[in-house]
Amino acid sequence: MRNDFDIPGDLCPRAEKAAEAIVRLLGPDASGGGCRAFYSPEEWRERGETYGRKSLLVLVHDGGDLARHCNYDYGDYKAVERLAETLKPFDLYVEACTSWYSAVYPIY
Numbered sequence: 001m002r003n004d005f006d007i008p009g010d011l012c013p014r015a016e017k018a019a020e021a022i023v024r025l026l027g028p029d030a031s032g033g034g035c036r037a038f039y040s041p042e043e044w045r046e047r048g049e050t051y052g053r054k055s056l057l058v059l060v061h062d063g064g065d066l067a068r069h070c071n072y073d074y075g076d077y078k079a080v081e082r083l084a085e086t087l088k089p090f091d092l093y094v095e096a097c098t099s100w101y102s103a104v105y106p107i108y
Contacts, residue, residue, distance in 0.1 A: 022059070051097035
């Protein structure tokens with residue numbers, strides 16, 4: 001059975017560590033709302049998605065526990081900040097792509 005927060009095997013080491021940190025942030029009982037939460041950029045391009053194709057990691061958060069950490073429409077600005085702080089040690093940030101997915105990019 002697939003876990004909503006399975007980490008793709010083809011991520012770069014930095015993105016893999018970021019995904020692991022996100023899983024820790026959300027905790028063991030987190031739900032992806034039935035959506036797979038993590039995609040590699042290659043998988044995302046293969047799907048034909050428009051945004052996030054040049055990111056290090058794509059976060060799908062449509063209705064899952066990750067949503068309040070990525071989507072400002074949920075109004076949980078502290079959760080958004082917690083995710084930003086979680087990614088900061090890896091010099092990464094999250095950028096919203098649509099209301100249901102975001103992408104993780106390096107800070108230059």
